[in-house]
Amino acid sequence: MNTNCIGIIRAFWTLCGAMALAVPVLAADTAGDAARGKQLYHDHGCYGCHGFNGNTGARDLVATGSPLISDLGTFTMFLRLRADQAPLLPSTRMPNYPASALSDAQVRDIYAFIRTFKPDAPAVKDAPTLKAILDSAARPKGR
Numbered sequence: 001m002n003t004n005c006i007g008i009i010r011a012f013w014t015l016c017g018a019m020a021l022a023v024p025v026l027a028a029d030t031a032g033d034a035a036r037g038k039q040l041y042h043d044h045g046c047y048g049c050h051g052f053n054g055n056t057g058a059r060d061l062v063a064t065g066s067p068l069i070s071d072l073g074t075f076t077m078f079l080r081l082r083a084d085q086a087p088l089l090p091s092t093r094m095p096n097y098p099a100s101a102l103s104d105a106q107v108r109d110i111y112a113f114i115r116t117f118k119p120d121a122p123a124v125k126d127a128p129t130l131k132a133i134l135d136s137a138a139r140p141k142g143r
């Protein structure tokens, strides 16, 4: 093996070492605090349109597969772009959340909280009143 190869291999391992050190630091930096996020989610009225668990209201935030909540960067961009674009698209019903309303750190906390949501809507068979309504609606008129 010539010295060039050894140099490249050495550089590779140095890089791996640096990445191993950098990754936990980055992870700690991007991880929000879900408890603080819960408070913000309530204070800023998100629950009013998205439900306390993100699965009622105007738009589900749970188990939708939406790319807008697939990662923190896109979620942040969604809130920020809305703030910039919504005046041009006044048909959207969600309020704007520019950085002056929710800081990046607060958005991170809200994101951490949203990621704790689990789908918990009961199956139709487990909601007797809903089942009765659906059965009744399915029956032909007059019976």
Ligand code: HEC
Binding pocket: 041, 044, 045, 046, 047, 048, 049, 050, 058, 059, 060, 061, 064, 066, 067, 068, 069, 075, 078, 092, 093, 094, 095, 097, 110
């Ligand atoms: C007044 C009602 C309302 C409030 C308050 C509200 N939203 Fe929304 N949200 C909507 C509606 C309606 C949509 C559907 C898209 C649109 O109109 O822009 C939406 C869409 C979203 C989406 C995208 C969902 C998807 O399907 O991809 C996310 C994420 C979201 N809201 C998060 C939040 C957060 C976080 C807050 C609080 C900081 C909040 N919303 C407050 C009404 C609201």
